[in-house]
Amino acid sequence: MDIAVETKALRRVYRSRNQEVVALDGIDLQVHRGERFGVLGPNGAGKTTLIKILVTLLLPSSGEAFVDGLDVVRQFRELRHRIAMVSGGENVGFGMLKVKEQLWMFSQFYGMPSAPSKRRIDELLERLGLSEAADRRVSALSSGMRQKMNLIRGLITNPRILFLDEPTVALDVGAARDVRDEVRRWMAEDPSRTVILTTHYMMEADELCDRVAIVNRGRIVAEGTPAELKQRVQQNSIVDLQLSPGGRLLDTLRRVDGVTAASVLEQDGTDRFSLQLSNDAALGGVMRAVEGSGRQIQGVQKREPTLEDAFVKLVGRGMAEEEQA
Amino acid sequence: MSHPSAMRIFLKTIVARAYPRFVAAYRNRAWLITETLLPLVGTIAMIYVYRALHAPARFLGFVVLGGVLLAFWQNVIWAMATQFFWDRGAGNLELFAMAPTSLAAILLGMALGGAYVSLTRAATILLVASVLFGVSYSLSGLFPALGVFVLTISALYCLGMLLASLFLFYQREAWQLADAMQEPIYFLSGFYFPVRSLGAVVGGVGSLIPLTLGLDAIRQLILPGTPQFIPLSVEVLAVVAQIIAYAALSQISLRHLERRARQDARLILRST
């Protein structure tokens, strides 16, 4: 199968006056042409650094990376014709330009003839429901509309490989769904197109990606289709416990016999524990630990594994906890 | 795989990058106040310094012509050289850098877009200050002076590209350094007095800035009685040489520093 993106022992170290941060620690990756490939991990995992290297904004400290068969270090000029990147929360461009003008401007940096560029812009504005905002100033757009505009910017030049760096961050549910729908539609138009998507939303990776690499602390901890990754925790029972707030209980639960992984998320005044149990009998030990903590049980349910559970099993803790570490 | 030629992308980029500046000048006309009054006020202050000293009329002309070229220097520094600092903070620099265009084209587009404002600024200073203070010029030297002006501005924009490549590498320091360079440049370039007054050594150092020789040449052509720094023909040749030298240096510097910026992650970090 044709390889669209390949990295070999890719490493990137940031050095400042007193500090050295290893953002990528030997990434080996292959993305096939026509794939929607997700890079999933908590904030600070190295996802954005990886993308920045692949789109030629950053040089690796060591290792190699090839995009569309071209070396990102030596052949970056040729490569830039073939790729585009859209980041989430972008506030780029110039506020006083109208949407159409801004999009046209960026298309010119790729040498697109103006007439086809404008036609393509109109078409994409229509598809993303922004036709009525075409003559509105960029500064007057809502964040959802702005991100759709940013996505259009990435699509106008018909890149062979599209890089999306947290494209739905800070968007409401409707706007995020529109962005994902457009990505799917764009991919369906031409099977040779490839999308690399970074996200820390498990649901997004699960829904949108053909294959996912889970990244943590600069390393790939697992790679596969969402189903394959969830399969890793399939043999476990996944139990969600909603408890009243209280003292530290997570470490206690992790030590219970039969609990293979545990994470917690505080939400709406409730602590939601997700536990992976090697067997259902372990639930007894869990309940005794909960009883001993004095907390009230507000809900218990068994459910199917998600990518979040795969992450917890691989890393040992939840994404939110990993970000705080 | 075919794609547009580098020259086509270069030219389209210049036009596209100039476009927001033209639009801004049209849609937000508040600049008419600050971009014309501010330099005019500065020029008037210096004219009054000479008035207080009962200086000959041509000295007022020195200040006016200095103010005219100062308008373009300001454009080069603030609309070109330090612009990447603002673009990095806004996230635009990433998009410019990863497009298959050149940063030189982006810079030239900025300069072209800002030229409209600079020309307005320069024309305001020239007309208003000359009329208010009764400054007259020798018309016989007008066309050669315009020619020298075009050469000087070209050299200045090439220098601007070189400075932009240096400023690409620095963060907030770049903006502050550009600010700190203002008065030293006014001094070294002889904006308000004949360059000859600086002497050979200081004047020689100042001549590295295209404005110095260009301004002196223009004054020699249209303000009779201007003390000559070096012969006019030598000054013109030197400015031409500066165009070539700064254009070449800026290309080398932009490429080299873009690579360094990719290495040190200076294209992508948000500035404070």
Add this chain to the structure above:
Amino acid sequence: MSTAIRQWRGFKAATRLGWQISSNWTQPLVFVLYSVLRPLSAAFILVVMYRVISGGGANTAAYLAFLVSGVAFWSFVQYGFAGLSNGIAEDRGEYKMLKYVYTSPAHFYVYLLGRGLAQLASAVASALIVLVVATIALSLPINPLGVNYPLLLAASSLALLAVIGLAMAFGVLLLQARDAHGYGELGSGVLYVISGAIFPISVLPGVLGTIASLTPLVYWMESIRRSLLGSQAIRMFPLLSDTDVLLRLLVTTVATLLLAHLVFTWADREARRKGLIDMETNW
């Protein structure tokens, strides 16, 4: 008591913030160069301009001292006026924190005063170094032991209060503009022309001269020169005694502060009414 403590804490934080913003961007040495290079160059521009006309003959020291003293102390106005008025616009547009400051318990006046004083502190080094370097290089008749410090301090305190007041009013007025870029410099540029900093105001034509004589900065400049140079000072108001000059400075300062307060109050109310305190100014 608790209100006073809150205001004091707000003032201290604002002063520290103002200082950090104007000084934290690079190595201290480079910051010093920046604080010195600009005013020294400005001073030498004027020196060369004067020398070109005067031919560097005898009895030029007094006029050079006139120029240098004006430029040296003008740093305070530049930092204080342009620095503070631009700072307000920056707090809103670039740092997007004006709304948080505005809605905090510390009075907005207190915050701005702290910011302004920090800007003025940044100018102290500039002014001192220009005076020292120029006095030595140009053999100016300035003797540190002969300076009338009480006059200098009294005059400077009054004038800089006026500058801060003007800057605060101007800065809040600038909130009306979506793009306030350059207005701070424009304002200080206008003051430069009518302040007598680099030429006697007698050179100014009718109306301008009258306006200049109503500003505190003219009397401040006059007081600076008299305190530094004594009888050798070139005087813009030869018929006025030191006390008369100081009195005029006091009266014009009070008038300026009153006017500034009126403008500030109006502009503040308008900004709140139109929702401009947190207006997006992304260009």
